Amino acid sequence: MASSILFNNGTHKNILLEEFGTGLAVQANQHLVIHGDSAMILDPGGHKVYNKVLSETLSLLRGGAKLRYLFLSHQDPDIVAACNGWLMTTDVEAYISALWLRFIPHFGLDRLVEDRLKPIPDAGMTLDLGGAPLLFVPAHYLHSPGNFQVYDPVSRILYSGDLGASLGMDYREVTDFDDHLQYMEGFHRRYIASNRTMRAWAAMVRTLDIEMIAPQHGALFRGKEHVNRFIDWCEGLACGVDLLDDVYKIPGR
Numbered sequence: 056m057a058s059s060i061l062f063n064n065g066t067h068k069n070i071l072l073e074e075f076g077t078g079l080a081v082q083a084n085q086h087l088v089i090h091g092d093s094a095m096i097l098d099p100g101g102h103k104v105y106n107k108v109l110s111e112t113l114s115l116l117r118g119g120a121k122l123r124y125l126f127l128s129h130q131d132p133d134i135v136a137a138c139n140g141w142l143m144t145t146d147v148e149a150y151i152s153a154l155w156l157r158f159i160p161h162f163g164l165d166r167l168v169e170d171r172l173k174p175i176p177d178a179g180m181t182l183d184l185g186g187a188p189l190l191f192v193p194a195h196y197l198h199s200p201g202n203f204q205v206y207d208p209v210s211r212i213l214y215s216g217d218l219g220a221s222l223g224m225d226y227r228e229v230t231d232f233d234d235h236l237q238y239m240e241g242f243h244r245r246y247i248a249s250n251r252t253m254r255a256w257a258a259m260v261r262t263l264d265i266e267m268i269a270p271q272h273g274a275l276f277r278g279k280e281h282v283n284r285f286i287d288w289c290e291g292l293a294c295g296v297d298l299l300d301d302v303y304k305i306p307g308r
């Protein structure tokens with residue numbers, strides 16, 4: 056497991072943990088935000104990476120911050136499958152959309168830790184990370200119906216969850232935006248609900264000052280130019296129910 060520092064001003068740090076070569080499982084990024092003595096991990100992943108992400112996180116925090124929060128963008132197994140392990144081995148409070156609160160226990164949540172699973176209201180919320188306000192912004196239907204992204208006003212990173220996911224290339228940062236589209240297109244056309252959703256998201260995030268967009272899978276977008284190109288691309292993409300014409304057909308007919 057490799058880690059790289061995306062932002063560091065002394066009291067505030069954003070660290071990317073990344074894992075490649077997980078076999079059939081989709082490549083995933085885990086992100087750690089540290090402010091002073093408090094830390095939050097985002098979308099820590101499933102059982103396959105649990106041990107490595109936990110030990111890497113604890114070693115990055117050694118002698119400094121305490122892991123206080125776990126952010127879960129949505130309910131997919133690559134996000135939440137190991138939630139019970141995190142709650143059992145640490146004191147974290149885990150946050151997930153209120154829509155999924157009663158589904159997560161199906162991943163095997165011990166009664167002991169159930170009260171540390173907290174709902175994010177549909178409209179989003181601000182979480183105080185040791186004095187730094189992190190925004191949980193709505194990203195519903197991108198792709199999950201109960202879905203959130205995290206905007207960090209200190210580093211100006213937008214953690215976009217599955218939006219911006221790319222699969223099949225081996226670089227960590229996008230350098231050639233046009234060439235990168237081939238690794239994003241298929242996923243977004245099929246997994247994202249509709250262009251109407253994309254346009255609503257684009258209008259919302261254009262009101263934020265964003266220096267980096269960091270998805271949970273694949274490469275990140277650094278700098279205003281790539282950030283804006285990505286938002287424009289989302290805004291113009293036909294996806295999901297926009298492309299239904301050839302979907303509803305009885306197989307074999």
Ligand code: FE
Nearest residue numbers: 129131198217
């Ligand atoms: Fe997902």
